[in-house]
Amino acid sequence: MSRMLPIIRKEFIHILRDRRALMIAFLTPVIQMIILGYAATTDVRNVPLAIFDQDRSHQSRALITAFVQSGQFTAHAYVKSEQELAALIDSGQARAGLVVPPEYGRAVTAGRNADILFILDGSDPSVASSALASARLIGASLATGVREEMLARRGATLATMPGAPQVRERVWYNPDMDSAVFMVPGLIGLVLQFQATLLTASAVVRERERGTIEQLIVTPIRPYELMVGKILPYAVVELLVVGEVLLVGTLWFGVPIRGSLLLLVAIACLFLVSTLALGLLISTIARTQFEAFQLSFLTLLPSVFISGFIYPIDAMPAALQLISKVIPLTYFLVVVRGIIIKGVGIEALLPQIMALTAFGVALLTIASLRFRKRLD
Template identity: 45%
Template structure:
């Protein structure tokens, strides 16, 4: 019955009015264009889990050729920059307290003698544990360098005695797929596409509807012959266009600026992004039906943004979260879109591997859109 009363003339009038209003609203245009670029550049550079070149302080009590070789090996690992040299624990404490150094490496006085002899040298490592990620990377780096140094010394000893070069009883060969260099940008940039689409589209949609309430123009539209479906679609379609503009912009920046090209189908990415856009538009519409002011709309939108960052798998693996938090994350559409966009970007997979997430995202899109449409219609009636 609703489709029989649907008037394309009234719909086009609302659509034209909404586009004109968006064009005249320069702050919204600036937000729609500038915010995706700013967020992608900001997160692309700031959200970096790669731990390299940590400042380190060294107390070399041996001052031998072997100790200098060990320090050089630390520097060559690129994990640590042993630029500071001290002569006691007091100086080490000052460097660690002031955060000028994150790691302290203490080489004992008999290091060279023990290495050249048949003894065992012990190197002490003090790590600033206030950042666990950096602390673990620093400890692993020093342990790896120490293991390699010990293995080289043992090989030299056997070679000097006329023996064969020793071999490890177990050797592990590792290969990294999809992101061989394990760069954070390769992982973060595809995820930012979903996060930026969600934030920009939901906020603009909610603000647009609430702005009509604050100005009193929504009541003027209600008393006209315009039907709820015509009004809703006429107001939402411009934001679909804005969403695709934002998607295209972040894709181009991700590909040409951060050099993270998609390995899969761009057409499939745009198609599945449409499902996600419908879902986020429905969320923005729901927010607008509840909020009475733009401040309330902004607060409600942020209630969606923060859990999406923490629970969707954007930064932290969902598998490591408690079951309760995994369940909460499963209620977020962004959770499934991140799997889709990273699968297309990093692995180059298609629907044969992403059908489950596509179905779940479709369920979110259909359910939320009809719920939002029902609520929107009820408010108008």
């Protein structure tokens, strides 16, 4: 013990002197607990609903109101054709669609069965199963209300009433609602996010700790050239990781790639620029590899929960939904799931491509500006 005490004392002195690392070590768990406490919810609410009302009657409006007032759905858009409705679901802007037939109001008034079509994006089984159960419950509740109203007018019994709204479901993309179809494509973005950021987060810090930063300072290389030079080797490694994950997902889990593989790889390169640049930015802020590691997890873990990898963004508070818009993983998850599960093309992914391009340019520029070719 007498030999250990000096070592323990030295380590305590080292920890107390490094106040930045100590502050990060204490603040990181608190921030993560606060964010994840709100984001980690399995409740499915405010599912974006595309509505194609071909009847536009009092009865159809009452039907739509019943869906919206349930709290499970929000009226995202009113469309004029099934093609427009399908485009919204393909792009991920709507997670479900409600199609009301032209004669819906007359059928309800006449006491005939009135079928409505409820289309569901099954790429996320957790959201799809909850939304499907809610739609069935809303349809059954509305049917009971219509029957009771007609019973009161006609004086008939509830068992003799023939007509009521009937919800007919149709699940797209993942009819069996297999969770692997949803999770495996998302793992591509998750693996890239973790590895790329952690690999580059210690890049500049490692140079400083090993004393090789002086060699970089005396060279005529520009800051952005240094940043790009450090990114490229890791980008090659991560692209190989993308191929590896795709092979495992396809061969092992049986998840087919329905869209263009070339488009997926091209957009993955944009995402890699963002994640690698984020790691370099962290390395220009941190002074030690421990700080770089802590700062990386400060950004990585919350992004997993807020980006929509596990929990639906629509169910989160408005503040967290706003934060999710500045996380590159949020946009790449839409891309990878859209291409692999839905088979969509570049037209449906243009907003995500533009966002990833902006993130990559901005983060790489900030990292280059923060790097100083001088000793701190």
